[in-house]
Amino acid sequence: MELARIGEIPGDGVNRPCLSPGDRTARRMLIAWANEIGAEISIDVAANLFVRRAGTDPDAAPVLTGSHMDSQPEGGRFDGIYGVIAGLEALAALHDAGIVTRRAIEVVAWTNEEGGRYAPGCMGSMSWSGYAPPTTWDDVRDADGIRYADALAEHLRLEADLPRRPLGGVPHAYLEAHIEQGPLLEAAGLDIGVVTGIQGSRWFSVTLSGASAHAGTAPVGMRRDAVQDMLRAVSALNELMHDPADILRFTVARIDVTPNTSNSVAGRVRFTIDCRHPDGAVLRAKGDAIRATVEAAVKTCDVLVEEHFDAAPVAFHPLVVETVAAAALADGASAMGLPSGAFHDAQFVVPLAPTGMVFVPSRDGISHNPAEYSSPEQLAAGTRVLVRSLVALAG
Amino acid sequence: MELARIGEIPGDGVNRPCLSPGDRTARRMLIAWANEIGAEISIDVAANLFVRRAGTDPDAAPVLTGSHMDSQPEGGRFDGIYGVIAGLEALAALHDAGIVTRRAIEVVAWTNEEGGRYAPGCMGSMSWSGYAPPTTWDDVRDADGIRYADALAEHLRLEADLPRRPLGGVPHAYLEAHIEQGPLLEAAGLDIGVVTGIQGSRWFSVTLSGASAHAGTAPVGMRRDAVQDMLRAVSALNELMHDPADILRFTVARIDVTPNTSNSVAGRVRFTIDCRHPDGAVLRAKGDAIRATVEAAVKTCDVLVEEHFDAAPVAFHPLVVETVAAAALADGASAMGLPSGAFHDAQFVVPLAPTGMVFVPSRDGISHNPAEYSSPEQLAAGTRVLVRSLVALAG
Known part of the structure; x- marks a missing residue:
């Protein structure tokens, strides 16, 4: 709740963009709490922040936990930050109980998971894992025109x-x-989700270039109106992406119109596509059909389709999945296995190490919204399962 | 061409928002030129700027000419500014020729004709004419959140x-x-348009309020997605506004999505409607049907339809129309009568005084676009007709 005051917005929400002053303030609060238990702090060139509690065996690979501290522009108080705070709480509980594990336990706050200020998301975990070089997104700009490389350099300087x-x-x-x-x-009335994997995500942008013109004089039939072609493109994509089972997630959520003034026909429209599915083959087929679908639908504009993010579905490792299930059982929590609809930094750790996640319930399933809520009891139950799991994994 | 360098953008375009530093620089250049011929400068509370050349009869009502100096965000070099410069050139030509008219001639630069930074347009001429109090738009904000009242006060202070x-x-x-x-x-190969009137315009905004949600987890069938409802609304409006004769001008050109991030379902969309027709009855019927059409089309969002501008079609006064036609004939220019597809500040002067306009050709009919062009010869021909007309009207 203290962290939720940093970047708070009406309706109990949070707007804390990555690498912003608010992000830094939240990280400094985390560091202050970590210092109270004597943990070691470090940061890498992608600005991923680590809090380490040493184990008895300095040669043993550490157990890593954590999540992210940035939020959506109209986000809630729990998405991401819960996993970081739960990790720190785990270290503090071990510290208070005088328990020293064999392996070190490290809590990480990954940079820019949300992709809200800079798309795509998960830049920090992608850089850390070697999925992509950390310079990949240097020239991505935020809404104010600030380059990612410049925001990152400024953050590291501070x-x-x-x-x-x-x-x-x-x-x-x-x-x-x-x-x-x-x-x-x-819906199932359970305390804990033992996460079995993450559905795949593909992100695209579509840029439609027509011609700006005077809204009062240009005959409608002679226009190259990018808004009207966007209508045609998204309608055709709705057909392509229609899924009677409602498993496929197709979202057009960002639209940037140029010049975006009411009495000049739109000369250019850029819109985003977020497409997700747990079946890699379905995701491949639908995503690959986007370009042809848009090109067939538009009437007057030039079309540019770009892919910005492509994360295949992943399955989590039995070592971690079974550890979490056993911890829930030992703690008396009710639990079920389930896949993650959202992507997470965990996705990019999968190729490097046995990986898993633990979920707590979200009221009404709402997230990326100020109304996002999980009760103190639910958050505490998840944290107890996390601590038990970390101790089991760290020996 | 000197003024076109103030706010120049690629492709020979201009971006000179009203009440901006560029607007002030352009006005100061105009004032400097006016001072060279001893004209008097004045400004009113709506920041309309006047350049007056006195006549021999101080009691006679002046003849007024002019236009506006602000531009569209991706505008051209001639829209508006031509009418101001042509008016100043008229004064300069009379000065150089030693001609003094009976009535004073005043050149006006109206504030915010374009409505690009602050909607609607014509705030300056509407304030001047008493069409609406100058405080009507105090709380309208530009894209940076600056209130119109504050931008106006800052301008008047400077x-x-x-x-x-x-x-x-x-x-x-x-x-x-x-x-x-x-x-x-x-298309007609003519030099001069003797403008007979202006088609009517109605401007609306539609705000669709749904619920932001996580693009990866929220099932498509359970969303209240404002982008998808916008698609339904604009498709239905396209049907309503379809005109086989292509006389009705229906434009959706500004779309603002909230939170406008690729992986959060759009919780809110606001879009604009610009609707114009020369027949007041048609314009009334189509505009009045917008609310019911949108409400019937949307599936999940709350709907707010607001009207921001309502200008009935106007006919210009025979005194001015016939004066312009006679001036074109006397100057050896080829001319035709035609209505204006765009609205202009002239629209708001009609109730107060005999009003008219003179048009020069636009290459390919293009405007509100950097490619907007009229040749020096065409602009000079229009200015000669303007001077002859002003002298005739001012005695």
Whole structure:
């Protein structure tokens, strides 16, 4: 709740963009709490922030946990930050109980998971895992025109007092706690989700270039109106993406019109496509059909389709999945296995180390919205399962 | 061409928002040129700027000419500014020729004709004419959140050295020179458009309020997606506004999505409607049907339809129309009568004084676009007709 005051917006929401002053304030609060239990702080060139509690065996690979601290522009108080705070709480509980594990336990706050200020999301975990070089997104700009590389350099300059660590490393295991962001646990009346994997995501942008013209004089039949072609394109994509089973997630959620003034016909429209499915083959087929679908639908504009993000569905590792299930059982929590509808930084750790996640219920399944809510009891139950799992994994 | 460098954008375009530093720079250049011929400067509370050349009869109502100096965000070099410069050139030509008219001639630069930074357009001429109080739009905000009242107060503070004049007054006549912004004169191969009137315009905004949600977890069938409802609304409006004769001008050109991030379902969309027709009855019927059409089309969102601008079609006064036609004939220019597809400040002078306009051709009919072009010869021909007309009207 203290962290939720940093970037608070009406309706109990949070707007804390990555690499913003609010992001730094939240990180400094985390560091202050970590210092109280003598944990070590470090940061890498992607601005991923690590809090380490040493184990008895300095040669053993650490167990990694954590999530992210940035939010959506109209986000809630729990998405991401819960997993970081739960990880820190785990370290504090071990500290208070005088328990020292064999392996070190590290809590990470990944940079820019949301992709709200800079798309795509998960830049920090993608950089750390070697999925893409950290310079990949240098020229991505936020709504104010600030380049990602410049925002990152500014952040690292302001955090220059923190010890640096290299990107990567191979942890013994990675376990991320998170709110479900969906309705399944609440509907089932259960405490804990033992996450079995993450559906795949593909992100695209479509740019339609027509010609701006005077809204009063240009005959409608002679226009190259990018708004009207967007209508045609999205209508055709709705057909392509229609799924009677309602498993496929197709979203057009960002639209940028140029010049975006009421009495000049739109000369250019750029819109985004977010497409997700747990079946990699379906996701491949639907995503690959986007370009031809848009090109067939538009009437007057030039079309540019770009893909910005392509994450295949992943299955989590039995070591972690079974550890979480056993921890829930031992703690007396009710639990079920389920896949994640949202993508998470965990997705990018999968190729490097045994990975898993633990979910707690989201009220009404609402997330990316100020109304996002999980009760203190639900959050505490998830944290207890996290601590038990970390201790089991860290020995 | 000197003024076109203030706010120049690629492709020979201009972006000079009303009440911006560029607008002030352009006005100061105009004032400097006016000072060279000893004209008097004044400004009113709506920031309309006047350049007056006295006549021999101080009691006779002046003849008013002019247009506006602000541009569309991706506008051209001639829209508006031509009418101001042509008016100043008229004064300069009379000065150089030693001709003194009976009535004073005043050149006006109206504030915010375009409505690009602050909607609707014509705030300056509407305030001057008493069509609406100048405080009507105080709380309208630009894209940076700056209130109109604050931008206006800042402008008047920076121009505090200019003598103030009251709003309004009844000129003997008003004549505005402008580029056609349409294809008719070029298609007919003529020099001059003797403008007979202006089609009517109605501006609306539609706000659709749904619920933001996570693009990965929220099932498509359970969403209240404002982008999808916008698609339904605009498709239905396209049906309503379909005109086989292509006389009705229906434009959706501004779309603002909230939160406008690719992986959060759009919780709110606001879009604009610009609707124009020369027949007042048609315009009334189509505009009045917008609310019911949108409400019937949307599936999940709450609907708010607001009307921001309602200008009935106007016919210009025979005194001015016939004066312009006679001036074209006397100057050896080829001319035709035609209505204006765009609205202009002249629309709001009609109730106060005999009003008219003179058009020059626009290449390919293009306007509100950097490619907007009229040749020096065409602009000079229009200015000669303007001078002859002003002299005739001012005696």
